[in-house]
Amino acid sequence: MKKVRVATIWLDGCSGCHMSFLDMDERLLEIAQKIDLVYSPYVDQKEIPEDIDLFIVEGALSTDHDLEIIKIIRKNSKKILALGDCAVTGNISAMKNLFGTEAVLKKGYFDLVDLNATGHYPSKMIPKLLDKVIPLNEAIKVDFFVPGCPTPADAIYEVIQGILEERPVNISTLTRFGK
Template sequence: MSKLRVGTIWLDGCSGCHMSFLDMDERIVELSQYMDVVYSPYVDAKEIPEDLDLFIVEGALSTDHDLEIIKDIRKNSKKILALGDCAITGNVSAMKNLAGTDAVLEKGYFDLADFNKGKYPDKIIPKLLDKVIPLNEAIDVDYFVPGCPTPADAIYAVLKGLVDGVEVDVSKYTRFGL
């Protein structure tokens, strides 16, 4: 049996779900018998590889750069797993939607700035979207695993289920906000 080629990324989120991934501890070694993580903050790959079996995505989409990346990920991946509440609903990242992009930029780059006050660094910072969105508003998503952060037990159960070809009732392991 060949190993699944897996990628992971966090976009607009806190990386808490990736920390939970690491909290699987010795179960990571077990899963490594069935999966090769070929793109991730954990490895040194610079480009999203082609022909991935599974891409695990944490975080919402808040910039034009996020949109480019997620479309590239979808194009190169057979399956996408939205990991955590930010990827599924926008969660904390989407709080910006209440105030609006202009208000957020005004506060961050004009009102609270100590350096370059009044100048948005548009050459080095990706352009903010008008609205922070969850993954499924930009691409088709195959699996949803909620949590903030997603518990390690839920991540393990879902990944082991995918390896074994068994559907996992994720509600036994997590819920939104837990």
């Protein structure tokens, strides 16, 4: 049986949704029979491969690098799953939008530091922040939305099984926004 090529990534997220993925525990062994994990924080693959069947994305889009990556992901993937509230709505990552990029940078790199030898933002060391943090679907087409903060393992398992078996799923009792 040909295995489904799956990838995962976290962009502007806290990794909590990836931790929940691992919380599937022994069910990971069952899923591993059906998928090849071709790119992920869980595996040592540096470049995003082509021809991915399902790309699971945690986190919102906050930087020009996130935008660049998500466009590559869209180009290389048949289906994209937004995992967790940050990917679906912006959530905690988008709280920056209440204050604005300049105010957040000033707070982080000047007001709250004891030493900033250069007196500048480290613009050459970090990707440029976007003016506004956005969820995935404001930049690309998203095929599946799975809320939760973090998304519980039971919901992740049910969704992945549904996708692999090409059947509809109902996860309304398994997860919700902010859960």
